[in-house]
Amino acid sequence: MRAIQLGLAPTDGDSISSVPLTFNWSSVADVTLYTLVVKSDSGETALKELLPPENCIGDVCSYVLNEPLPANGIYKWFVKTRNQFKENQSEKSVIAVDYPGAPTLQQPVNETVLTDKSQWTEMTWSEVAGATGYRVVAKDLTSGVKFVKFDVPVAACTGGICTYSVSDADRNQLKNNRIYKWYVQASNDIGKSQSAKFTFSSDF
Known part of the structure; x- marks a missing residue:
């Protein structure tokens, strides 16, 4: 399988301060399943979504997160692909999340x-x-x-x-x-x- 290209949104080094947050990556031919993963800097999984190739339009796949991530801080996001022959994983992009203060x-x-x-x-x-x-x-x-x-x-x-x-x-x-x-x-x-x-x- 061709390697997944991130860098569409959010790009490596981006600072995120609002919702919704849209994740975009390049589509890959013959993929049967994409897995979008977002992990905190400490390694905890903040988001894991299994997405069919129908989420892709043309060369771009998307997922919209309508709720804030669990807390401000540094996160890494990446995408895994799967087909009947093998699994593959993109490089990881680092983003900084800095939402307004949350109500208690x-x-x-x-x-x-x-x-x-x-x-x-x-x-x-x-x-x-x-x-x-x-x-x-x-x-x-x-x-x-x-x-x-x-x-x-x-x-x-x-x-x-x-x-x-x-x-x-x-x-x-x-x-x-x-x-x-x-x-x-x-x-x-x-x-x-x-x-x-x-x-x-x-x-x-």
Whole structure:
């Protein structure tokens, strides 16, 4: 197989400060599977995606990462190829990730158990210096539905804490014996960052 050419995007030495992040590399004839791998400087795998050749258009293959990588720092990315005869691997490109500061979630605390819908009144997180807006997201892990997805202005932050007031419509989406995940994205004119992901559950 012909060697994979990286260097399309992101190139070796690039600094990444926003999402989405698009990975591009050259297509290779007769490949049945591409594997995109991103590893931290310490060797931990931050991303591993198995991609069919249908992801390639012409001579270029692409994958779009819509969420930030786990943390700021140095990462290496590369692509493996496979066909019925052999496997091959590209050279590694080094990128530096420097997102805006990430929010720290406050309430509901991780693994909170709600025994009544009325207990879910607000979602709070730490204010991020330089942020121009926030997006709060809550997702039902059973159905996969993001039933809360709202943009929150910086005016909702007071004393270093930002608050989203949960509506009756939000509460009515809760079902018994479900687990929910929530997180917050901060944004400014440079890019976006994302908090850790907390869960809460219902036991009515």
